[in-house]
Amino acid sequence: MAIEGLGRDFCLVCGADPPLYGDRMCEPCVRKRIKLVQVPENIPWVRCARCGIVEIQGKWVHISEEEIWDELIQRHVQFHKNAEDVGLALETRTVSDRHTLLHLQVEGVIEDLLFQEEHTMRARMANGVCLTCTRRAGNYFEATVQLRSTGRRLSEEEFTVLRQTLDKVIEDLSDDPMFFITSEGPVTGGYDVVLGSKGLARTWGRHLVSEYGGHVAESNSTVGRKDGIDVTRLTLLYRKPGYDLGDVLRWRDKYWRPATWTKDGAIMSRIDRQERTGATWRDLESSNVVSQMKDHVVADIINEDSSVAEFLDPTSWNMAEVRVAWDHVPRQKLRLARIDGDWLALHKLGCDEEDGRKSI
Ligand SMILES: [Zn+2]
Ligand SMILES: [Zn+2]
Incomplete structure (x- = not known):
């Protein structure tokens, strides 16, 4: 047995020989005192x-x-x-x-x-019960978004597509407890969605305008007072244009075709004479779609004079007559819209070229 000398290391707890760790303790003593996790x-x-x-x-x-x-x-x-x-x-x-x-x-x-x-x-x-569910259970809401259209009544499917964009908007936003739908459903001429948040309603409104054009009208109503502050409800009326470039619209008692979109509406091109004018979405709220691009017919001319052309009516396979459009070039094909049982020859627009319609 070695003689104990000064300066020789030993465990401070039990006196054991090195190796020593940390505060000069042997391994068993360290392990007894230290836990890796609590x-x-x-x-x-x-x-x-x-x-x-x-x-x-x-x-x-x-x-x-x-x-x-x-x-x-x-x-x-x-x-x-x-x-x-x-x-x-x-x-x-x-x-x-x-x-x-x-x-x-x-x-x-x-x-x-x-x-x-x-x-x-x-x-x-x-x-x-989370905040959202608490509010939902109380039918809490701050805003109503009314989906409507101008120019043409949208189909149920078209409303479904518009409504689905809300799910995407909610998904892309942060986890705000107020971003919920209180109620929703179809109404005459449209679809209404009642929401827990004004911010969500406005974000969705902006999304709809940027995706589908049209515009949003905002109105507020005061429903009461709480802690000295007016409590208001927001109503957003979104009108989606029911027309596309090239469609025939009755607007201000004349027939027109939207030629190009602008920042806040469309350039309208008149059908019965050469005239163009800018119209805002709001101006176009009074318009009606009378013939969509997809319903136009492109026909060959059989006979023509300076103002009238004859062609084979695809609905009856009889010869029919139509007044040619103001920009008509002899022997050029006719683009025709059927309106109230009569044929109307349309002038040319840039969008006609992209239209892959087969001619008859
Ligand atoms: Zn020890
Ligand atoms: Zn919940």
């Missing part, structure tokens, strides 16, 4: 009983189950402050609707010693 036995979390979203530190968020466990581990599993090279493996076991066991395998290095531990925590779910 893990609580039970950890509570809250899920909305109505819609299933989860409360994370006072905020309601849409997250997956794996993300919930990650979040709980991050918040509740405390690694030793000197731990390095830490690793964590998780296995979960569902015990019941509300209880899930989280088995953790952790490792890390403290004072050059590798620690490996296993722990189990129980995640306990409690039911709550």
